[in-house]
Amino acid sequence: MVKKLTCISCPIGCELSVSLDESGKILKIEGNRCPRGKEYAITEITNPQRILPISVKVEDGEMELVSAKTDKPVPKKKMYEIIEYIKKLKVKAPVKRGDLIVEDILGTGANLVATRTVNKKS
């Protein structure tokens, strides 16, 4: 069986063909222009993962939200659970880019980190 995928590792978007045997074992990966395409194909077949960019509520900040992301891809199947968890979070200003908001979010091994600086409301 051949599965068609679009690599999302970078904006080029290589179209990948992944050949699988009956048990789902990967036999061959074609169409990738760099090694990351191969990696992507393997995880996409076995356990698809995504980086999650999102916002977190800030208290006493000059903005009401701080942007954040998971520092590693998290499993797609846990995505909604993670989103709902993040929606309930609140952080206090000031927040700096790179600040750890949640460590090992829902046991995924990924951390939720701030992606911008939000100063305290003056």
Next chain:
Amino acid sequence: MKVFVIGAGITGSLITRELSKYDLEVHVIEKAPDIGWGVTKANSAIVHGGYDDPPESVRAKFAVPGNELYDKLSKELEFDFLRTGSYVVAFKREDVEYLKKLKERGKKNGVTNLEILTAKELKEKEPNLNEEIIAALWCPTAGITEPWEVSIAAIENAQENGAIVHLGEKVTDIIVQNQRVKKILTDKGEYDADIVINAAGLFADEIAKMAGIGDFEIFPRKGEYILLDEKLKGLVNAVIFPTPTKKSKGILVVPTVDGGILLGPNAVDLPKDQKENLETTRDGLNEVYEKSRKLVPKIDLSYTVKTFAGLRPETKDKDFIIGATKVWGFINVVGIRSPGLTAAPAIAKYIAEKVLSEDLGLNLSKKLDFNPYRRKIPHLNDSNLKEWEELVKKDPSFGRTVCFCNNVSEGEILEAIRRGARTLDGVKFRTRASFGRCQGGFCSLKILEIISRELSIPLEEIKQNYENSWIIKGKVRP
């Protein structure tokens, strides 16, 4: 003496202002949340020369005097008015015959400076018109303005002179006793009234029925428009009409006061129950494009800023109905279709000087302290840089640009709010913020923020225009 004007469109606004010159208690009641949002908001914005209305019509009686009043009015009320002139163009021999007829008719109506130009003469003045045009009727006195701005200016000035303005208030009934107007009932209260002036535009027949007057009906006629970017400034310098048909003046190409080009309108008669149908249609917009392109072949729709439709209030005879009725104190100013904008200042004068003073026999006395002047909201594009710098030194908010397309500052928006703007459209029609080519992409959120801050209302409660036109649903994260 208590006078109530129903409707704050161009006619109602100018009547209110005219009556505020006299010792009267003048009220204006408007069902929309703001001034000039009905017929006034969406039309061709032309102050017509007055040559093409049938000489025996009521329209003809008011168009020429109305046109003449615009110079003084625009100075007193500080709204933009440009006497661009207009051309009616002819493609065929028969059309030229028609131009001659129009010229004759104009003479009868008191328009004495009409001229028929040859194709060559026309081309010198309007190089972008269709090469197939063989002649044109030139009317130097036609002009362009912004009808909503005229309306807003008139109401502001009337208020300054004591008139009381009721916005977002709907008249629900009129009490008549012994064939005399007695009271006005609205969704917000009731008022003793001596005189009621029905300037209710599309709904004037419904208002008249409340007073027991059912001798006319208003039919909505829709016109669709395409507005093109100010980048095309100079594509035409004057208003361009085709040779008219029986039904209407046809589809025009009109320069706007801020440099854009307006195409339209078509004319679609709608059933009586569609007085709020402002939908544009594919066929309608195509018709506007095809016919305007016949006048100006260079028209390029990739410069479209927006499309919209307006409604015109038509009576059976396609004429104005103006004057006293069998109910003493109830005055109709209805069926004010084209050339209504042109005629409105003359109608307003007529109501005061003829209908109230003579027909109703009222002895009106003029206020000694009437102030005819209304100052407009300052605008960078109309000022020189030195003046503007003075303004910024006094109030730095005039140095903070909010709308980049039209160079509208925060100071102007604050002033619009002070003068009564409560919605995005309220700000837009007073300042031109978000009227430009990005259509509010860069400024609408900032304007919402300013309105919210100034009036202490949450963003969620600010409307685009009417009650149900909410913009923001709520917080992403409470």
Next chain:
Amino acid sequence: MRRENVDVLIIGGGAAGLAAAIEAKKFGVKTLLLERDRSTGGVLNQCIHNGFGLHVFKAELTGPEFMEKLWEELGNLDEVIRNNYTVLKIDPEKKEVITLSEEGIVVFKPKALIMATGARERPLNSLRIPGSRVAGVFTAGVAQKMVNIYNRLPGNRVLIVGSGDIGLIMARRLKIEGMDVVGVVEIMPEPGGLIRNVVQCLDDFNIPLWLSHTVFKIHGKERLEGVTIGKVDENFKPIPGTERFLEVDTLVASVGLIPQNELIEDFVEMDAINRGPVVDDLMRTSVEWIFAAGNNVAIHDLVDFVYEEGKIAGKNAAKYVLGEKLPEAKYRFERGDNVGVLLPQKFTGSQPFKMYVRSRKSLEKSAISFSGRTIRKFNWKIRPSEMIDLVVKNFEGFPDEVLVEVNQIG
């Protein structure tokens, strides 16, 4: 009216402008950047999604991270940046830039000017879609700012119009924040944004993409109540019988970006296809002292490329100010039939440079050629939505006018 002399003046504080400032400053010339908004960063501020910086920083960053890295690279921001300054006019004869700010009118007299004014979104109103004019219609950028900066949601149920990248990103964003995203309509037979965004923004969240579909009519009286969508033929005309009504209270339009060149287009040579100024490989326009970089030159796919262009403009503007004789742009690219956006349009041949080309058609296997000479082959599908970037190194034997073609092979 205060006057101020400056060496390099930059208009616009998005990625291109910030990069230009970073580079110009390195040459020790007096550099000033004018930003009309409250702070710099431009659209990076609100683009909280990842996908930025792969070329420049070799890392997958979000917009705000990319922006803050540029701020750090620039150092003392107050020294270089003037926020809330709007440019009213550029006087090409007097070489003056007239601005409005809380300070009043300030007239800048720069030795070199860099235009980094970016792009604006095409509003849905300009598309002449029949129906009502109602509240609830937003461009994707406005919706994005509303959600990510203002912490506000635009409605309950939304249709996305146009599958440009911001539209796709917003489909996911609004879905994550609990809106019912009914789908994305795209009038073209192919998506307008990157395929990766179709996968991770739509497919991942089960949001349908209707290609060759558009909005036939907008319904509602005051707030949007619904839309009629349907299929279009190859000439983009509605196909009768394909209509379907969608009950939505919100439309988010991602129907194109327009380079903003109102300040210079009357006196600088413009390219009608790019909708931006004609530039050379040093990012010079046809007016000697004016340089340009970023989305005002042509719409780019990646902020990384915009940043690189800004740096080139900053470097050469600084050199120009320092009196260095810059080489002449001897060569000019001409477009073949299948070439859309192309930049630079001229080049000096003095150094290798990066050029950007968009194919008008999608091609399975293709090659790009210069006056008949094959420069590069593509064994993968190229699309109009994805800009081709290539480095031009070897100029030997080039004619003065180089015909660029992108053609199907094999």
